[in-house]
Amino acid sequence: MxxxxxxxxxxxxxxxxxxxxxxxxxxxxxIQEMEFVQEESSARATNYFSGLTGTMNSYNGVQSRIFQRSSGSVPSNSKMTSVEAHVSVSSGSSPFYLVIKSPDGITRETYVRSSGYYTLDFSGVDAYGTWQVYIYNTGGVSTATANVKYYYQY
Amino acid sequence: MNVSMTASAMAKQYIYNWNMKLNKNNSLFTNGSTPLSGHINPYEDPWMDITNRSSSEWQRMIPVDEDVANQVRNMVKEDFVKRYGMTDGSPEHIDDRANLIKNYTKTLPGEQRLAATWTLGQVVSEEAARLKSIILKHDPSWTYGKPFDTSILDEDPSNHLDIYV
Known part of the structure; x- marks a missing residue:
């Protein structure tokens, strides 16, 4: 027994x-790991590329390490619809801003208090090139990782 | 303030203090909410931030430099001629088109940068649509990446948007 x-x-x-x-x-x-999902319709096809960030740390407003994600080879006229980030926030972290930056320099950010899915609208922005992700806060210490999906149409 | 600070560090500190003042009541913020109007990301060009902008505010066409627009068109055509409509995914060239647009918009007054970026994005779409329509005349089942006789792209004369400075 x-x-x-x-x-x-x-x-x-x-x-x-x-x-x-x-x-x-x-x-x-x-971060070069890549997934592709394709949904064909009569007019436009939807697709995405994705990547995991490493640990992003911000303290007292300092910008975290920047994580990059390349679109790889995509149809020449690929336009974004949205970016979806599944953010995992370490316990005890201060709230922070999650920033997504497009290859041609367009930025959008969202306020993050806890783990979850965050969708940022990038409708019509050129998908081709290298995308960036980072966090910064307005005080305290923040630590998070993110699994980011970049949705586009062509 | 530390006298040894550089101008850029001083600017970041000023924005940090500004955001701190603005976010005094950030306990009211919900998850995923957009920052308050007036909040500034100290690490980016504020003119390129679309967080608190409506699409109609920046998704508009403005006159852009003809030479830059033609360079963008040539890059799109190269995608069609060399890779049947697919972009170059190699690390050496993946940001060529974005860098061309970014370097040009940086030379413009702040309030024109987003709109100029949008306009050049429309140049990409317009050129890709033009080339695709030529290919579809020869092969109605064509889709991106499918090989075709690239000499057909020289058949149609170009008919571009009139968007020059």
């Missing part, structure tokens, strides 16, 4: 360690 309990416990511990390892691996995934 004891042996059975011990082997059950070992199995549980192994499963837990696999879970932790897969989360770490996801965080360390290169």
């Amino acid at each position: 004891r042996k059975k309990i011990a082997s059950l416990l070992t199995a549980c511990m192994l499963m837990c360690s696999f879970c932790v390892m897969s989360v770490s691996a996801a965080e360390a995934a290169p």
Whole structure:
């Protein structure tokens, strides 16, 4: 009986360690990882590219590290619809601004208090090139990561 | 204020203080809300921030430099000739078009930058649509990336938007 309990416990511990390892691996995934989803319609097709940021830290208003995401090769007339960020905020973080910057320099930001999905409207902005993501706050310390999807049409 | 601060650091500190004053009641902010009108991101060109702007405010056509517009058109045509309508995704060239537009709009007065960026984006769309319509005449099933005889692109004379300074 004891042996059975011990082997059950070992199995549980192994499963837990696999879970932790897969989360770490996801965080360390290169930002070049890319997903494509395509929905064809008669007039326009919708597609997206996406990427994970690493840890973004801001303290007392200082800008975090900037994470970049390239569109890769896209149809020449690709125009954005929106950017959707799934933000994971570390516990105890001060609220902050999440900033998305387009390749031609157009910026939009949103105020983040807690983890969740945030959608930023970039309708009509050129999708082609390198996009940037970062945070900054207005006091205290903020830490977050984000999984960002860039939706476009062509 | 620290006397050893650079002008840019002083400007950032001033904006930081300004935002702090403005955000005194930021406990009222909800998740995902846009910043208060008057809030400034100290790290970006405020003229390029669309956060608190309506689309009608900046999605408008204005006269732009003819040479820049032609360079943008040539880049689009190159996409069609070399990659059947797909952009160059190589790290060396991926930002060529965006940098051309960005470097040009930086030379303009602040209030014209977003509209000029939008206008040059419309030049891209207009040129891509023109080239696509030529290809579709020859191959109605054509879609981006599908090979075609690129010599057909020289058949139609260009008929561009009149948007020059």
